[in-house]
Amino acid sequence: MSVGEIMVRVRYAETDRMGLLHHANYLVYFEQARTELLRSKGMTYKDLEDEGHLLVVAKLEIRYRSPAYYDDLLLIRTKQVRTTNVQIEHTYEVLRGDVLLAEGSSTLACVDRDGQLQRLPDKLTEDT
Amino acid sequence: MSVGEIMVRVRYAETDRMGLLHHANYLVYFEQARTELLRSKGMTYKDLEDEGHLLVVAKLEIRYRSPAYYDDLLLIRTKQVRTTNVQIEHTYEVLRGDVLLAEGSSTLACVDRDGQLQRLPDKLTEDT
Amino acid sequence: MSVGEIMVRVRYAETDRMGLLHHANYLVYFEQARTELLRSKGMTYKDLEDEGHLLVVAKLEIRYRSPAYYDDLLLIRTKQVRTTNVQIEHTYEVLRGDVLLAEGSSTLACVDRDGQLQRLPDKLTEDT
Amino acid sequence: MSVGEIMVRVRYAETDRMGLLHHANYLVYFEQARTELLRSKGMTYKDLEDEGHLLVVAKLEIRYRSPAYYDDLLLIRTKQVRTTNVQIEHTYEVLRGDVLLAEGSSTLACVDRDGQLQRLPDKLTEDT
Numbered sequence: 001m002s003v004g005e006i007m008v009r010v011r012y013a014e015t016d017r018m019g020l021l022h023h024a025n026y027l028v029y030f031e032q033a034r035t036e037l038l039r040s041k042g043m044t045y046k047d048l049e050d051e052g053h054l055l056v057v058a059k060l061e062i063r064y065r066s067p068a069y070y071d072d073l074l075l076i077r078t079k080q081v082r083t084t085n086v087q088i089e090h091t092y093e094v095l096r097g098d099v100l101l102a103e104g105s106s107t108l109a110c111v112d113r114d115g116q117l118q119r120l121p122d123k124l125t126e127d128t
Numbered sequence: 129m130s131v132g133e134i135m136v137r138v139r140y141a142e143t144d145r146m147g148l149l150h151h152a153n154y155l156v157y158f159e160q161a162r163t164e165l166l167r168s169k170g171m172t173y174k175d176l177e178d179e180g181h182l183l184v185v186a187k188l189e190i191r192y193r194s195p196a197y198y199d200d201l202l203l204i205r206t207k208q209v210r211t212t213n214v215q216i217e218h219t220y221e222v223l224r225g226d227v228l229l230a231e232g233s234s235t236l237a238c239v240d241r242d243g244q245l246q247r248l249p250d251k252l253t254e255d256t
Numbered sequence: 257m258s259v260g261e262i263m264v265r266v267r268y269a270e271t272d273r274m275g276l277l278h279h280a281n282y283l284v285y286f287e288q289a290r291t292e293l294l295r296s297k298g299m300t301y302k303d304l305e306d307e308g309h310l311l312v313v314a315k316l317e318i319r320y321r322s323p324a325y326y327d328d329l330l331l332i333r334t335k336q337v338r339t340t341n342v343q344i345e346h347t348y349e350v351l352r353g354d355v356l357l358a359e360g361s362s363t364l365a366c367v368d369r370d371g372q373l374q375r376l377p378d379k380l381t382e383d384t
Numbered sequence: 385m386s387v388g389e390i391m392v393r394v395r396y397a398e399t400d401r402m403g404l405l406h407h408a409n410y411l412v413y414f415e416q417a418r419t420e421l422l423r424s425k426g427m428t429y430k431d432l433e434d435e436g437h438l439l440v441v442a443k444l445e446i447r448y449r450s451p452a453y454y455d456d457l458l459l460i461r462t463k464q465v466r467t468t469n470v471q472i473e474h475t476y477e478v479l480r481g482d483v484l485l486a487e488g489s490s491t492l493a494c495v496d497r498d499g500q501l502q503r504l505p506d507k508l509t510e511d512t
Contacts, residue, residue, distance in 0.1 A: 012419065012429070013278050013412040017177070017271040017326050023185040024155035024269055028397040031152075035396065035455070045396070046455040049145070057151040061189045067243060070273050071419070071430040115195060140291065140301070141284040141408055143401040145454050150397050156269040163268065163327070173268070174327040198401050199291070199302040273433070279441040280411035287408075305401070313407040317445045323499060371451060 002080045004037030010072045021068040026102055027060065030092050033078040034108075043123060053121050055088070055108040062092075062104035072096050083125050086110050086117050130208045132165030138200045149196040154230055155188065158220050161206040162236075171251060181249050183216070183236040190220075190232035200224050211253050214238050214245050258336045260293035266328045277324035282358055283316065286348050289334040290364075299379060309377050311344070311364040318348075318360035328352050339381050342366050342373050386464045388421030394456045405452040410486055411444065414476050417462040418492075427507060437505050439472065439492040446476075446488035456480050467509050470494050470501050 008029050016022040035045050048055065068074055075095045082089040087109050094102040110120045136157050144150040163173050176183065196202055203223045210217040215237050222230040238248045264285050272278040291301050304311065324330055331351045338345040343365050350358040366376045392413050400406040419429050432439065452458055459479045466473040471493050478486040494504045 009416075011412060012272055012415055013280055015273040016268055017273075017275045018182060018184070019273045020184075022269050023188070024152045024159075027152035027155065028395060031397060032393075032395055044455060054146060056146070056148075056195070057192055059189075059191050060151070061187075063187050064185055067184070071428060137288075139284060139288050140400055141287060141406050144396055145399040145401075145403045147401045152397055156267060159268050160265075172327060199300060274438060274440070276440075279444070280408045280415075283408035283411065310402060312402070312404075312451070313448055315445075315447050316407065317443075319443050320441055323440070 002037060002041060003077065004033060004040050005075055005077045006033050006036045008032065008074050008076055010068055010070055010074065012070060015070045018067075019070060021070075021072070023062075023064060026062060026064075026094060026104065029074070029076050029094065030078070030090070030104060030106065033076040033092065034090060037078050037080065048121070048124075051121070052112055053118070053124075054111050054113065056111055056115075057106055058087070058109040059107040060104065061106075062102060064102050066099060066101045068094065068096060068101050074101070081105075083120065085119050085125070088120065088124065130165060130169060131205065132161060132168050133203055133205045134161050134164045136160065136202050136204055138196055138198055138202065140198060143198045146195075147198060149198075149200070151190075151192060154190055154192075154222060154232065157202070157204050157222065158206070158218075158232060158234065161204040161220065162218060165206050165208065176249070176252075179249070180240055181246070181252075182239050182241065184239055185234055186215070186237040187235040188232065189234075190230060192230050194227060194229045196222065196224060196229050202229070209233075211248065213247050213253070216248065216252065258293060258297060259333065260289060260296050261331055261333045262289050262292045264288065264330050264332055266324055266326055266330065268326060271326045274323075275326060277326075277328070279318075279320060282318060282320075282350060282360065285330070285332050285350065286334070286346075286360060286362065289332040289348065290346060293334050293336065304377070304380075307377070308368055309374070309380075310367050310369065312367055313362055314343070314365040315363040316360065317362075318358060320358050322355060322357045324350065324352060324357050330357070337361075339376065341375050341381070344376065344380065386421060386425060387461065388417060388424050389459055389461045390417050390420045392416065392458050392460055394452055394454055394458065396454060399454045402451075403454060405454075405456070407446075407448060410446060410448075410478060410488065413458070413460050413478065414462070414474070414488060414490065417460040417476065418474060421462050421464065432505070432508075435505070436496055437502070437508075438495050438497065440495055440499075441490055442471070442493040443491040444488065445490075446486060448486045450483060450485045452478065452480060452485050458485070465489075467504065469503050469509070472504065472508065
């Protein structure tokens with residue numbers, strides 16, 4: 001099981017009228033965390049996509065436990081928890097220091113340029 | 129149970145490199161749909177918030193079934209399915225014509241300006 | 257000279273910690289206004305792009321005069337003020353009722369899929 | 385004159401249907417670069433704002449010279465070029481390696497919580 005961590009600083013543009021990180025932006029951080037997890041394994045999502053393996057989000061769950069604020073430095077921890085022939089499952093934790101702010105999970109499906117399901121490339125299934 | 133529908137045109141800025149509506153933007157559409165559902169009942173979320181009743185997203189689930197594209201005219205259907213003293217649950221459907229593109233659900237919690245849970249105002253619990 | 261107007265409701269996700277429409281989102285509204293201006297002339301930007309005519313922003317100026325707030329219903333007025341063989345210039349006004357909130361201008365360049373400048377299609381230059 | 389540089393990796397969510405960094409997101413990068421320039425001088429914009437000094441964008445210009453792509457690692461260089469009693473002017477450059485992709489400038493005005501112009505705090509005018 002591969003695990004990765006990134007640090008993200010909450011941008012002003014990502015906050016909302018409540019002064020908090022807007023809830024939709026957690027999904028953008030999750031995506032960035034997945035990207036960096038791949039990079040840490042010697043791949044880039046860009047190359048995957050350019051080779052015709054598109055990973056689309058099929059399912060996503062998130063539980064917001066405590067708010068994140070402007071300028072917070074957050075740790076996003078991602079685990080690739082399960083991989084089938086055509087899908088990858090990740091879990092996510094968002095932390096500020098020791099405080100768990102949010103938790104989530106996602107299922108990605110591998111499709112071709114026409115949106116048809118296809119097998120994940122071997123390099124993605126081998127090293128989970 | 130209250131139900132509302134809005135039409136949303138997918139903006140160019142909301143698409144991504146795959147040419148699809150980026151998955152995080154569905155959450156923005158859901159939020160807009162909740163706002164308009166409130167408005168259809170004679171309230172505005174702006175007033176609610178200005179009166180000290182902040183509705184924060186506590187939980188969110190979404191299942192992406194089929195992609196939405198740039199310039200698509202989407203229907204977002206929202207139902208307020210359950211209301212407790214401090215929480216509101218909604219479900220969502222995203223449709224292009226007859227095709228169901230995505231489904232979701234969310235739980236909102238009512239907090240005060242300090243982030244403490246508080247009772248929902250009566251006008252929100254009565255008319256579910 | 258073609259002129260178009262759209263109404264846009266400021267979304268919660270588009271506000272920031274100050275409670276205002278974040279300044280970057282005006283550009284998204286401008287883009288949406290250009291898109292609808294084209295549609296009002298019987299074209300869609302989607303078709304243009306699918307035919308290989310990509311309009312990229314080459315230059316943009318904006319003056320923010322007065323803030324826009326969450327849930328404001330704004331009018332975005334766009335004028336296609338000048339068209340050359342390869343460029344289109346627009347101006348923009350953002351109004352809430354009679355109040356001018358912002359003004360801007362942009363220059364779009366027509367490029368092909370490889371990013372090379374190309375002539376605008378006739379239908380874009382004729383009807384200015 | 386103070387100068388600062390940050391590196392920003394283009395996120396998937398920030399790209400658009402053309403596969404490029406969407407033009408509105410450059411403004412978000414500029415804002416992040418200003419924030420980090422302040423931090424490098426021992427201040428945070430968050431504190432400034434919490435002390436009642438809000439910096440709002442009054443004017444902005446940007447020239448897009450060459451596109452930025454998904455996963456590009458960009459350098460954003462910011463200079464605080466001029467400071468008056470109530471305004472700060474910055475210039476910006478966006479580079480990928482040696483290639484200048486975009487240039488911009490902005491004028492920020494200092495306002496209080498009611499949006500009224502006020503003098504910049506001394507710490508912002510002294511160290512330009």
